Amino acid sequence: MPSIRQLQYLVAIEDTEHFGRAAESVNVSQPTLSQQVKEMELRLGAKLVERGRPVRLTPIGREIATRARRVMRDVAEIKAVAERGRDGMAGTIRLGVSPTIGPYLMPRAVVRLHRDFPALKLYIREGIPTDQYADLHNGRLDMMLAPLPHSGRDLRVEPLFTEPMHLVGAPDHPLFKRTKIKMQDFHGEPVLSLDLRHPSHRQTEHICEKMGAELLRDYEGTSLDSLRQMAGSGLGLAILPELYLRNETGGEDMVKRFEIEDWTESRTIGAVWREGAAFSDSFAAIADLVAAEAKEILA
Template identity: 50%
Template sequence: MPTLRQLEYLVTIADTGSFALAARVARVSQPTLSQQVRALEDRLGARLLERSASGAMLTPVGRTIVATARRMLSDASDIVALAAGASNSLAGILRLGTTPTLGPYLLSPIIAELHRMAPNLRLHVREGIPDEQMLELSRGDIDVMLGPLPMSGDDLTIEPLFREPLHLVAALDHPIDSAAEAPPEALAGTPLLTLDPRHHLARQAAEIAERYGMTVAPDYYGTSLDSLHQMVASGLGLALLPGLYLRSDVGGLAGLKILSVQNWRAHRSIAIAWRRQSPMSAAFRLIADHVQGCARQLLA
């Protein structure tokens, strides 16, 4: 029978497209990885990879086997987690994925409270692009994900937690007065700064820009909310910033003002997701409850 290690090597090659990169990710020598994958092919009696000087590509049967291997590796990870938490379901290491537009401004107080309630629970927080993290969650690279909707996956439990307002901000000397509601037409032609388009927040910003006749500034994609903050404060344009960021100590309103626009109701919905068959559902629901309570308190 194939070993889990051999399947792990095959999946890593599929993800990287390269024996050299896969060996680096798996932290083994390239000859060892190559020998194990060759042994897997011999054991199965099928060619799983097309090898070339430029890298490696899955054969049709290889693609099918990799899809099954991902589920097997995810199940094996869940078995380890189940055994680790057999005496206490709130123990062990949980790999939590989140977006950089949320995690840094919400998780600190939540993690401190969780540690008080479940001192044997450890959270390994990984920030990334939401769509990419959904794939990581499905294949078992992370255990739970906190981020904006939409989320989808037939194998996932998805729990909506709260709605976070999105505010339109400008530099302090911007001509639109923040003390009175501005008519929507006052925004027409105004440049709107956004993040990398792969972020949900950037897509929402593009929709709002179109609705109000603003122009998305393509040459000024921010790398973080902080970079958007700084560019807006310098007068480059307006931006859409989440309420939790503006209320946080590391974010805030320094150099900014919130514009009041007639009928402005922009928000985003935040949810938590985990694999439906995970044995750690109790821990995930505890995290969900604390995220929800903390966020609502911060936004009240």
């Protein structure tokens, strides 16, 4: 049977589609990785990798890689069970956080977490939720904070809090001169968004459809800061979350909120982790603390 390390090499090849990058991702030399994959193919009596550009797995290779991911995840859980049994509410948790949440909520939450659980360490990785869900399934992340909705097999999803979303624009936008504004008044107005991999893009798209506004697909932002700055320059309007607008690293220094009579838009932030994870009660405690911190800010 192949070793766990060999299975890890196969998964890395599927993820990167390149022998060199796969070797780099698992911290071995390319010749070592290639040799181990060949040895695994000999042991199993099946071709697993189509060697070309890009490198692809054969149908059998893909099936084995899918099962290998589960094996690797289970091994990680075994280690976590042992660690948890030894240390209690301690150890290192790999936490994935959406960039539309992390910079504006996590600093205060981390202070509170360290105060309440000093032996608990957080390895925090910001990333696009669609990518991080794959990392969660594969065991490269233990837990995520991300906009909902999301559902997935073998995942536990806990809604934490709901925050208002606001339409903002440059302070000299003509609509600010009106005493009353409704969503229909933004018909044809250009609206900026993050790229389509972000949940907020889909929400912005939906809101634009309701308002009859134009989603600017050629000017997608890379962060909430970039959206605010582009909106402040007059390029278009932007839809930003309350926590961001209240935070000193975000704010309203160059944009202004529209007070819209029939505007009720919001988003829900949730915590997500694998069902049956060894640290489930730790994840739940972290989720409760993050929710309490957010609600305190929003109160």
